[in-house]
Amino acid sequence: MDLVANNLSYKPDDQYHLNEVSFNFKEGNLYTILGRTLSGKTTLLKTIAGLLTPDSGEIEFDGKNFLKIPVWERNVAMVYQQFINYPHLNVFENIAFPLKQRKIDQSIIKEKVMDALKSVGLLGYENRKIQELSGGQQQRVSLARSLVKNAKILLLDEPLVNLDYKLREQLREEFKNLFSKGLADETILIYSTTDPRETMELNGEVIVLDEGKVLQVGPAKEIFENPNSLKVAEISNDPPMNIIEAKISDNHIKFEGIDVEAPQHLSKLTQDGLKIGLRSSDIELNENGHEFEVELAEISGSETLLHLKRGKTKIIVSIEEVLNFKIHDKIKINFKIDKAYAFHADGKLASSPFGGLNG
CATH class of the missing domain: 2.40.50.140 (Nucleic acid-binding proteins)
Incomplete structure (x- = not known):
């Protein structure tokens, strides 16, 4: 099941947030959207999630018009920059929340939550309060809550940007290991970042975005070795080339x-x-x-x-x-x-x- 977009544009003010963006995301693959702040990364992810409606263009998923499918029926999970957790619930309850909303059997909920905790390295933390966790642990709770949904499309919007350098390095490695093991064969994973090093380490297909336009698409190695323009060379290097x-x-x-x-x-x-x-x-x-x-x-x-x-x-x-x-x-x-x-x-x-x- 491919996620395909043709000529997506979104211009709520005098500037394009998305400018004729097209892509073809295939199931079972990791895609990284690389771009500076205000390049359109979050806008693109919100459009896929259904939180924004483009001015023009089309999105198809599994051959269906995705733009006509309500948000709650899109089977999309999104992890944001900020740690979005429920402070009055413990770790287990936070992760189980979307499953309880679907009225899934308690035994299945427990099995799925424990599997997700294991995936993100938080086994043994299920009874902790959110306030007792570090920033990195809270972000892992957000990721685990997305994993239990078994979403066909998983969106991660700069999930490490608000962490300190050492924790960011540690969690990036954990993410990489998790992604390399594979979530599900049919899952499409889309990860946005401003960090070229993060892009190279995740080593997926890369979409370089700038001012709402796609500048280059290709494997991480190809983008690094053969940037097709000065702009891509600057964006894909830190410090800029x-x-x-x-x-x-x-x-x-x-x-x-x-x-x-x-x-x-x-x-x-x-x-x-x-x-x-x-x-x-x-x-x-x-x-x-x-x-x-x-x-x-x-x-x-x-x-x-x-x-x-x-x-x-x-x-x-x-x-x-x-x-x-x-x-x-x-x-x-x-x-x-x-x-x-x-x-x-x-x-x-x-x-x-x-x-x-x-x-």
Whole structure:
């Protein structure tokens, strides 16, 4: 049973929240919607759930017009950013709530709830009050309540965004293990996030969304290795991919007085107006390298992010160690130029180190 949309548009104000969005989600698969804040991710999920009605377009599920099916009959479960649980009920009662609403037999309810608790790692917590749980545990209760419904479509709207870094890492791993085991063969799982790393770790089919438009669709690896445009390259990397205005001539890349030999996949590009893309992890400190000035140094865990400039060029470098630099310090770096991308003036991909289109 496929969930298929054609040209969904939703424009409640002067801006499109969805702009002719089309997709084909197949049962038994995980899909990740990747986009910045206000890209239309939540709007899309609410449209699928029936909480919003699009201005135009169609959605079909199992060959039926989904837009004409009432919310309560859509067999859709949704987990939100906020922990939506019932504070007056304990963990077991929270998870059992949708089953009790259907007047399902008590013995079946108990079996389903205990299975869901096991799936999310909360066995033994069934009698706890919601207020006694951590943020991550509360989110797992929300997920378990969705699982017991055996919904054909499970929507997760940035479920980890409000958790601290360490807990987010832990719960992401648990989600990944849960998803990889498979919920049900006929379940369609749609997960939205702003985090490119989360997208790559979940490793499903990815839909890159920006300002309500679908920019690229494909496996996570393909999106990472061959972003089809500058915009996708920025959205699918954290920090965003460095973009450098450069000129390629005589098999050399030149900018800001820097002259480096072009790698083979870029050597045939000679047109003006090219932009070179390099990930922050593909630039390294080197005493014999090119001099840049430090604008900012950020320490995040065991990683240091250096914001550097040279002339009009600004880049970010990520170093896997804690380093102490001050503003205006001069440092020298080298580019792993064989990892460089090239984009045309209109933003489309010209060439990638992974064999992306060249034209």
